[in-house]
Amino acid sequence: MRFPGTVIFDLDGTLVDSAPDLTGALNHTMRTLNLPEVADDDVRHMVGHGALALIQKALTAAGTTLPDDEFDAALLVFLRYYGQHVADRTTAFPNVIETLGLLRDHGVKLGVCTNKPQRLTDQLLESLGLTHWFGAIVGADSVPEKKPHAGHLVATVERLGGDLNSTVMVGDSQTDVDTARNAGTPVVAVSFGYSTVPAADLLADQLIDDFNELPAALEGLMGARG
Structure with missing residues (x-):
C-alpha cells in the first residue's frame, strides 16, 4: 500500500460527531439569552469556524444581534x-x-488541524481516548491565523516533522478544502460531516462515505501523483 507520509485531519464532522454536544452548549446559551433554540440538524451546518461564528450564526437564525x-x-x-x-x-x-x-501501522504521521480552541480540542480527544493517535494536535488559538489560512495546516505538518509535499488533508467542509488548496496539498472530503453544501460540491480530490474508504482514497491520490 502506498500512502502519503502525513495525513492531517479536521476534528468536528470529520473524526468525531460532536454536533450533539455543540447543540447542547449552543442551546444552553440561547436559553440564557431568552432566544429560540436551534435544531440539531441546523447546528450541523453551522459548525466549522469556531464557537464565535457558531453563536453568530445562531443569532442570525434568530433574527437578532447583540452588543459586543x-x-x-x-x-x-x-x-x-x-x-x-x-x-x-x-x-x-x-x-x-x-x-x-x-x-499508523504503515508509518503515516497523523495530525489534527481544527478551528476548535486548543484546550477544548485536547479535552475532547483525551475524553474519547484518541489523543495517542496523533503526533500533533493544533487548535485555532495555537497559531497566528486559523483555517482556511494555509499557515494552520503548515504549522501542524511542521510540528509532526512531516513533509508538506507528502501531505493530504482530510475534512468535511469548504474551510478544509480551502485550507488544503491554500497550502498546495491534496484533500479528501467526507460526506457525513457538517458541510453547508453537498459534500460533492466541495470539489475535493477524493470523496468518501465511510472512513474505511480512506486508505483506498489516499492510495488513489498517491497513484495520481506518479
Whole structure:
C-alpha cells in the first residue's frame, strides 16, 4: 500500500460527531439569552469556524444581534458549558479507530488541524481516548491565523516533522478544502460531516462515505501523483 507520509485531519464532522454536544452548549446559551433554540440538524451546518461564528450564526437564525459586551458574555457562557459537557454525547465516527491504526501501522504521521480552541480540542480527544493517535494536535488559538489560512495546516505538518509535499488533508467542509488548496496539498472530503453544501460540491480530490474508504482514497491520490 502506498500512502502519503502525513495525513492531517479536521476534528468536528470529520473524526468525531460532536454536533450533539455543540447543540447542547449552543442551546444552553440561547436559553440564557431568552432566544429560540436551534435544531440539531441546523447546528450541523453551522459548525466549522469556531464557537464565535457558531453563536453568530445562531443569532442570525434568530433574527437578532447583540452588543459586543453581551456577545462576549454569551461566548463565555457557551465555552464554560461546553467545557463541562464536551464529550457527553460526542463519539468517533464509524471505522475511525481502525483506519487510524492501519495508517499508523504503515508509518503515516497523523495530525489534527481544527478551528476548535486548543484546550477544548485536547479535552475532547483525551475524553474519547484518541489523543495517542496523533503526533500533533493544533487548535485555532495555537497559531497566528486559523483555517482556511494555509499557515494552520503548515504549522501542524511542521510540528509532526512531516513533509508538506507528502501531505493530504482530510475534512468535511469548504474551510478544509480551502485550507488544503491554500497550502498546495491534496484533500479528501467526507460526506457525513457538517458541510453547508453537498459534500460533492466541495470539489475535493477524493470523496468518501465511510472512513474505511480512506486508505483506498489516499492510495488513489498517491497513484495520481506518479
